Amino acid sequence: MTLDGLRPGQTGIIKRLDPNHPSLIRLAEMGMINGQSVTLIRRAPLGEPIKVRVMNYDLCIRKSEARAIHVDLIEEVVNA
Amino acid sequence: MTPSQAVLAAPVNKTKKSPVLALVGNPNTGKTTVFNALCGARQKVGNYPGVTVEKKSGTIKLDSGTVELVDLPGLYSLNPLSPDEQVATDGILAHLPGMAEPDLLIFVLDVTNLKRNLYLLSQVAETGRRMLVIATMTDLLQSEGIETDLQRLEKSLALPVLQLTGKDSSQIDLIRKAIATTLSQDHQRQNYLTYPEPINEALLSIESKFPDLSRFEATTLLFDSQKLTTDAGTEEATSFANQHASELTTAGHELSPPSLATLRYAWAEEVVKSCEKREGQAQTISRKIDRVLTHRVFGLIIFAAIMFLTFQSIYTWAVPFMDLIEWGTGSLSAVVSSWLAAYPMGQSIVVDGMIAGVGSVIIFVPQIVILFLFVAVLEDSGYLARAAFLMDKLLGWTGLNGRAFIPMLSSFACAVPGIMAARVMPDPKARMTTILVSPLMSCSARLPIYILFISAFIEPQFGPAWAAVTLFGMHIIGLVLALPIAWILNRGVLKTPDMPFILELPAYRIPKPFNVGYRAFEAGKKFTIRAGTVIFAFSIIIWALSYFPRPEHVADEVRASAPTAEESVMNNLIAAAYLEQSYLGRSGKAIQPIFAPLGFDWKITVGILGAFPAREVILSTLGIIYQIGEADEESADLKSTMLAETWPDGRPIFTPLVAIVLMIFFALCSQCMSTLITVQRELNSWKWAAFLFFYMTGLAYVVSLGVYQSGRALGWG
Numbered sequence: 050m051t052l053d054g055l056r057p058g059q060t061g062i063i064k065r066l067d068p069n070h071p072s073l074i075r076l077a078e079m080g081m082i083n084g085q086s087v088t089l090i091r092r093a094p095l096g097e098p099i100k101v102r103v104m105n106y107d108l109c110i111r112k113s114e115a116r117a118i119h120v121d122l123i124e125e126v127v128n129a
Numbered sequence: 130m131t132p133s134q135a136v137l138a139a140p141v142n143k144t145k146k147s148p149v150l151a152l153v154g155n156p157n158t159g160k161t162t163v164f165n166a167l168c169g170a171r172q173k174v175g176n177y178p179g180v181t182v183e184k185k186s187g188t189i190k191l192d193s194g195t196v197e198l199v200d201l202p203g204l205y206s207l208n209p210l211s212p213d214e215q216v217a218t219d220g221i222l223a224h225l226p227g228m229a230e231p232d233l234l235i236f237v238l239d240v241t242n243l244k245r246n247l248y249l250l251s252q253v254a255e256t257g258r259r260m261l262v263i264a265t266m267t268d269l270l271q272s273e274g275i276e277t278d279l280q281r282l283e284k285s286l287a288l289p290v291l292q293l294t295g296k297d298s299s300q301i302d303l304i305r306k307a308i309a310t311t312l313s314q315d316h317q318r319q320n321y322l323t324y325p326e327p328i329n330e331a332l333l334s335i336e337s338k339f340p341d342l343s344r345f346e347a348t349t350l351l352f353d354s355q356k357l358t359t360d361a362g363t364e365e366a367t368s369f370a371n372q373h374a375s376e377l378t379t380a381g382h383e384l385s386p387p388s389l390a391t392l393r394y395a396w397a398e399e400v401v402k403s404c405e406k407r408e409g410q411a412q413t414i415s416r417k418i419d420r421v422l423t424h425r426v427f428g429l430i431i432f433a434a435i436m437f438l439t440f441q442s443i444y445t446w447a448v449p450f451m452d453l454i455e456w457g458t459g460s461l462s463a464v465v466s467s468w469l470a471a472y473p474m475g476q477s478i479v480v481d482g483m484i485a486g487v488g489s490v491i492i493f494v495p496q497i498v499i500l501f502l503f504v505a506v507l508e509d510s511g512y513l514a515r516a517a518f519l520m521d522k523l524l525g526w527t528g529l530n531g532r533a534f535i536p537m538l539s540s541f542a543c544a545v546p547g548i549m550a551a552r553v554m555p556d557p558k559a560r561m562t563t564i565l566v567s568p569l570m571s572c573s574a575r576l577p578i579y580i581l582f583i584s585a586f587i588e589p590q591f592g593p594a595w596a597a598v599t600l601f602g603m604h605i606i607g608l609v610l611a612l613p614i615a616w617i618l619n620r621g622v623l624k625t626p627d628m629p630f631i632l633e634l635p636a637y638r639i640p641k642p643f644n645v646g647y648r649a650f651e652a653g654k655k656f657t658i659r660a661g662t663v664i665f666a667f668s669i670i671i672w673a674l675s676y677f678p679r680p681e682h683v684a685d686e687v688r689a690s691a692p693t694a695e696e697s698v699m700n701n702l703i704a705a706a707y708l709e710q711s712y713l714g715r716s717g718k719a720i721q722p723i724f725a726p727l728g729f730d731w732k733i734t735v736g737i738l739g740a741f742p743a744r745e746v747i748l749s750t751l752g753i754i755y756q757i758g759e760a761d762e763e764s765a766d767l768k769s770t771m772l773a774e775t776w777p778d779g780r781p782i783f784t785p786l787v788a789i790v791l792m793i794f795f796a797l798c799s800q801c802m803s804t805l806i807t808v809q810r811e812l813n814s815w816k817w818a819a820f821l822f823f824y825m826t827g828l829a830y831v832v833s834l835g836v837y838q839s840g841r842a843l844g845w846g
Contacts, residue, residue: 066387072629077387078206079631080245082394094425095522098531098630104244105407107419107634109518111525114629 050122052101053115055089061120062086070117080104081118148196148312149229150189151220153253154237155246156203157511157635159265159293161644163237164200166296167304174651183552184227191309198235199228205245207252207345208353208386210629211555221256233259233312238290240277241266241636243405247397248390250286254319255345261311262290263304269636274408281404287319295641320344322396328382331373339366351377352389415511415636422515432519435512436538439503450495458488474676482672486742487665493545493803494653496573500539500546501652502645507535509640513553514632521630527612528619529554530630533563537611540570541604544804548811549652558625562618564811565821568804569607569614571796577745578795579603585768586788599789603796610797610828671742675713675750683707701753708753713738727794727833728787730776737794742802744795786840794833799825 055061063085066073080103081087090100090107098111154160164172168187175184185200201220202213209215219225221234236253238246254260262283270277283290289307293300324332328351335347342350350370374384421427462480469476507513517531524533532553540547547567554560579600588596619625684703691702708714717735724734732754739750748767755770774782799805799822809818 068385071627072631074208074386074390075206075210075629075631077390078208078248079633080248080394082387082391085394091423093423093518093522094429097522097525098518098632100419100423100518100634104242106242106245106636109514109521109630109632109634111521111630114631 050120051116052087052089052118052120053099053112055120055122057089057091059122060086060088061122064119064121066119067117070114072114073117076114076118079108086123087118087120147194148232150196150198150233150235150308151231152198152200152237153217153221153234154203155205155239155242155249157633158203158237158239158246160200160203160237162295162641163235163263163265163293164198165641165643165647166293166301168198174655189305189308191305193309196308196312199231204249206249212557213555221253221258231258233261233308236260236262238262238264239266240264241269241273241275243277244394244397244401247400248393251321251393251396252345254288254321255343255348257318257343257345259311259316260288261307262286262288264290264292265294267292268294273413276406278404282400285400285403287317318344322392324392325382327377327380328384331377335366335370335373338369342366348389352384353386413636418637419515419634422512423518428519432516435507439500439538442499442503446499447495451492454488454492454495458484477676478669478672482669483665486669486672491657493543494657496543497546497549498649498653500542500550501649504535504539504550505645505648506640509638509644511635511637514634517632518634524612527615528625528627529559529563529615530628533559536563536567537570537608540567540572543572543574544568544570544801545807546652548804548807551811556625556628558623559619559628561623561812561817562615562625564808565618565817565824566611566615568799568801568821568825569611569797571604571607574744574801575603575795577748579792581748581767582788582792585771586783586785590785599792603792606793606796671713671739674716675708675711675739677712678710679707683710704753705755708735726838727790727830728837729791730774730782732774733791737800740800744800747795786837786845790833790837790840793836794829797825797829797832
């Protein structure tokens with residue numbers, strides 16, 4: 050599954066990034082690297098963009114970026 | 130040899146007058162606070178040649194003399210994505226025109242966000258420059274449930290680490306001493322990362338063959354063969370590195386920018402482990418605030434309220450200051466008029482040309498200052514990022530993103546500060562689109578025109594409800610057209626690349642009053658100085674066109690035709706006659722056929738031409754043409770004269786339809802010299818300023834034509 054598929058409060062561990070995504074490098078530089086855990090905090094009122102938490106800070110990305118981040122869901126619900 | 134290699138060979142340049150320091154760090158780390166604490170008011174704002182990024186620099190007094198400190202824009206990585214990041218990267222690598230090679234980098238490190246800050250630090254350290262670290266936000270550690278041992282951090286980094294919280298003078302003294310010490314000491318290069326052995330060997334091999342390359346350049350060449358071939362090292366080094374890279378890849382090692390990022394973060398993780406303890410998931414204040422401010426219902430309500438407050442304040446708080454400026458220019462005009470009474474032409478050029486022209490510009494200063502106070506508070510508090518989060522979807526389809534909302538909204542007060550606020554857009558093309566559509570928002574200068582025509586032609590016939598609807602419609606038409614135009618500009622004209630929208634939502638902070646005030650002050654000062662000069666010249670041109678030629682016989686003929694008129698009436702008649710036969714008046718008559726399909730006569734046409742410096746000037750021009758002297762939106766004389774105006778065949782010129790068409794024309798046209806000059810300044814291009822003028826005028830014409838002709842077809846006057 051991809052980061053976009055998480056429900057608010059769910060956390061995933063990053064498995065891989067889509068190697069052809071145009072923002073691949075910046076996503077990695079902002080902390081989206083393999084093995085890192087990332088939590089989907091909430092979606093904007095119109096469904097997009099989404100707010101995620103990675104490396105203890107909050108980041109806003111669009112669905113198109115979230116779909117490039119493949120994650121394994123872990124059963125840990127974090128209070129948004 | 131690139132400049133960054135030169136500094137490695139000779140770390141201290143003895144011929145330089147004073148050492149140059151650069152302030153480097155992630156956005157939202159309190160860099161501006163550090164800069165202001167170190168430099169105080171000893172700072173100036175300029176521009177880097179060729180780019181519109183602001184160059185902020187100041188001086189620090191050390192015991193040994195003064196040093197220059199350049200505040201580079203915040204950046205996340207030395208692989209730049211925005212003009213700001215490009216400038217910061219070039220500054221660090223000493224490729225930046227207009228800035229000397231930095232002798233020392235002061236790295237601002239937000240300890241509450243240590244890991245991601247260390248990512249950039251690892252890149253910057255590899256450039257081989259001298260570095261000193263200032264840890265910020267240390268006062269927030271406790272409330273966020275973090276314990277950080279700065280001494281251990283210093284040991285892990287092998288760099289001096291100092292602390293700065295606010296304006297603590299003992300901390301600032303320590304920083305000054307550390308700067309002096311670091312500048313005087315020999316410089317030790319830091320290589321933090323541990324690479325798998327074959328990759329490490331390849332790096333050492335590249336470095337021994339090309340000793341001028343910094344570690345950052347060597348790793349970039351090895352891990353990202355496409356990226357830096359143009360600005361790092363020679364072609365020879367690139368092909369040598371590529372050879373190593375392909376061997377390593379064949380042997381199964383992953384060499385890509387993300388794999389390099391993984392190595393950097395592995396190092397950062399080690400450093401964090403050595404000095405930081407975190408209590409699980411602390412429920413920080415920021416996260417609690419965010420639950421309300423980005424809520425799908427309350428978030429939007431609060432956003433609307435904040436925007437309304439901003440907008441309202443620009444309208445209302447600016448009024449006394451604008452009145453004061455108006456009073457000042459009015460008094461000055463009166464005084465100068467009496468001095469120059471003996472020289473009518475000199476009087477006119479100074480009063481009607483210079484004072485009126487410059488007055489029409491500085492009248493915007495209060496609004497600019499107030500808007501920038503709000504923008505600074507919203508940005509420094511962290512709210513601006515949330516506003517972009519909330520609004521992104523609404524603007525996304527046009528090729529813009531959430532950040533464009535602030536400049537567009539600001540433009541409802543005045544396009545000038547709105548255009549300046551478009552600096553928040555990271556992509557240069559998206560910024561250009563934002564600048565080109567923002568002036569479509571209905572600014573406060575359009576209001577006097579709406580009020581005059583609505584109160585003269587709509588309210589008396591259709592009642593106050595329709596008057597309000599018309600006023601609302603005039604404010605909404607620009608916004609409704611701006612979005613599809615942004616779409617056309619982005620997709621069709623500028624080919625704006627699809628922008629990633631990867632935006633940090635920083636923790637909320639209380640803005641520092643000095644930072645906020647200084648920013649507003651700078652914005653006002655810059656506008657006054659920059660725009661004042663060109664607008665001054667344009668004002669004189671427009672004045673000359675409405676003044677010349679001025680043959681004596683025109684006045685004589687007026688006097689002869691109405692010998693019994695009172696002096697004031699006579700003066701108004703003469704002024705109208707002169708305006709009619711001036712170059713401006715003649716041009717108005719000559720091009721009136723173009724405006725005839727919109728229902729405008731030559732007098733309205735002259736009003737439109739004369740309003741080139743500022744929309745509201747049409748009121749005073751119409752006042753002169755209709756022979757009633759000084760006029761504004763409340764002039765009863767002007768209203769009654771307009772109602773009585775007829776075509777030669779006796780039909781009234783001003784019908785409600787013509788009034789609406791004229792309002793639409795002024796809602797969409799670009800009759801504002803300040804806006805055009807600001808666009809020219811911001812985009813550093815007369816071409817785009819001209820484009821703005823022609824596209825908005827064309828749009829105004831086409832929409833007005835459509836409305837007038839449809840209205841006629843439906844039988845509305």
